[in-house]
Amino acid sequence: MKKSIGAQTIVYPTPVFVVGTYDLEENPNVMTAAWGGICCSVPPCVSISLREATYTYHNILARKAFTISIPSERYVKEADYFGMASGKAVDKFSTTGLTPVKSEVVDAPYVNEFPFVLECKLLQSVEIGLHTQFIGEIKDIKVDEDIIKDDNPLIEKIKPLIFSMDNMSYYGVGKYVAKAFSIGKEIMK
Amino acid sequence: MKKSIGAQTIVYPTPVFVVGTYDLEENPNVMTAAWGGICCSVPPCVSISLREATYTYHNILARKAFTISIPSERYVKEADYFGMASGKAVDKFSTTGLTPVKSEVVDAPYVNEFPFVLECKLLQSVEIGLHTQFIGEIKDIKVDEDIIKDDNPLIEKIKPLIFSMDNMSYYGVGKYVAKAFSIGKEIMK
Numbered sequence: 001m002k003k004s005i006g007a008q009t010i011v012y013p014t015p016v017f018v019v020g021t022y023d024l025e026e027n028p029n030v031m032t033a034a035w036g037g038i039c040c041s042v043p044p045c046v047s048i049s050l051r052e053a054t055y056t057y058h059n060i061l062a063r064k065a066f067t068i069s070i071p072s073e074r075y076v077k078e079a080d081y082f083g084m085a086s087g088k089a090v091d092k093f094s095t096t097g098l099t100p101v102k103s104e105v106v107d108a109p110y111v112n113e114f115p116f117v118l119e120c121k122l123l124q125s126v127e128i129g130l131h132t133q134f135i136g137e138i139k140d141i142k143v144d145e146d147i148i149k150d151d152n153p154l155i156e157k158i159k160p161l162i163f164s165m166d167n168m169s170y171y172g173v174g175k176y177v178a179k180a181f182s183i184g185k186e187i188m189k
Numbered sequence: 190m191k192k193s194i195g196a197q198t199i200v201y202p203t204p205v206f207v208v209g210t211y212d213l214e215e216n217p218n219v220m221t222a223a224w225g226g227i228c229c230s231v232p233p234c235v236s237i238s239l240r241e242a243t244y245t246y247h248n249i250l251a252r253k254a255f256t257i258s259i260p261s262e263r264y265v266k267e268a269d270y271f272g273m274a275s276g277k278a279v280d281k282f283s284t285t286g287l288t289p290v291k292s293e294v295v296d297a298p299y300v301n302e303f304p305f306v307l308e309c310k311l312l313q314s315v316e317i318g319l320h321t322q323f324i325g326e327i328k329d330i331k332v333d334e335d336i337i338k339d340d341n342p343l344i345e346k347i348k349p350l351i352f353s354m355d356n357m358s359y360y361g362v363g364k365y366v367a368k369a370f371s372i373g374k375e376i377m378k
Contacts, residue, residue: 001333002332005337007329010330038198038203040238040319042319045198047322078371081376128234135315151194166343169216170369176359178269180358181269186270
């Protein structure tokens with residue numbers, strides 16, 4: 001039997017995206033965002049939704065670019081902090097000791113210590129409500145060499161975080177379940 | 190050292206959303222979509238991106254509503270199948286034996302056997318490229334009673350799937366890592 005729990009912003013899984021931008025004085029900033037995901041294959045695009053109150057919101061509008069750095073489990077403390085502190089008040093790279101790297105393809109910095117990075121050019125802004133959605137065209141992906149095999153990144157080595165809204169907690173990726181576009185064929189026979 | 194792997198549609202984690210719609214003859218249909226996520230808090234909204242070639246695309250435009258049913262790990266075969274077969278050709282509920290339930294709040298069906306369901310009214314359509322993004326306002330969430338505690342769903346009981354683009358595989362949710370909006374405070378001190 002199903003029960004109504006009202007209109008809430010819960011889906012599974014929810015990502016932990018660390019969004020990198022420059023402000024008008026060339027200072028690198030990062031913030032953690034959980035509202036987003038891939039939104040188009042051609043061109044390859046990813047979306048993130050931000051409130052106007054964030055520093056990153058204004059940086060993206062000014063610089064027309066952002067990166068998404070995916071933190072590994074071991075950087076959960078820094079990723080959580082990036083979602084609480086504001087770039088208006090502090091230099092989050094200094095306080096964490098992490099390293100900003102200027103993207104060679106878009107006007108935004110990424111986190112060098114995080115293993116998987118999307119470099120995005122702003123394609124569209126969509127006003128929804130409290131959040132504005134920024135659609136970025138993925139211009140390139142940079143990954144740590146030790147987490148790729150035959151040019152494919154490996155989720156089990158990246159160890160990305162999953163955000164759970166229901167208990168406000170982070171989880172890791174679990175065990176392999178099945179091959180996609182494959183196991184379902186058993187039903188097609 | 191980071192290496193470029195080109196512009197690809199890979200992020201971690203990527204969801205497995207089973208999108209439910211009615212066609213013009215009131216037939217319930219489902220398809221699996223991996224491009225999407227929460228995109229606004231007020232009003233609460235979720236987005237899914239679909240190609241015009243899908244049956245669901247036209248159903249959403251006609252009925253202005255859709256549901257997202259989150260499959261548990263045990264339904265990985267059905268979820269994978271829903272992403273391969275087309276509702277133009279087959280009745281996917283009949284072939285899997287799963288049960289369509291008409292939402293009481295929006296004009297769309299959901300999968301009764303899946304533990305967590307978002308009921309959405311179409312708010313905006315955004316043309317991006319190959320994919321069109323449908324932004325749905327979440328009107329209610331229905332969850333199985335045995336996976337909630339104090340009206341909160343529990344990720345560990347839902348056992349949602351994670352889609353990994355890099356090796357085209359499904360994974361489960363892993364172990365608890367840390368409390369959100371909490372562990373990062375250690376850096377703020």
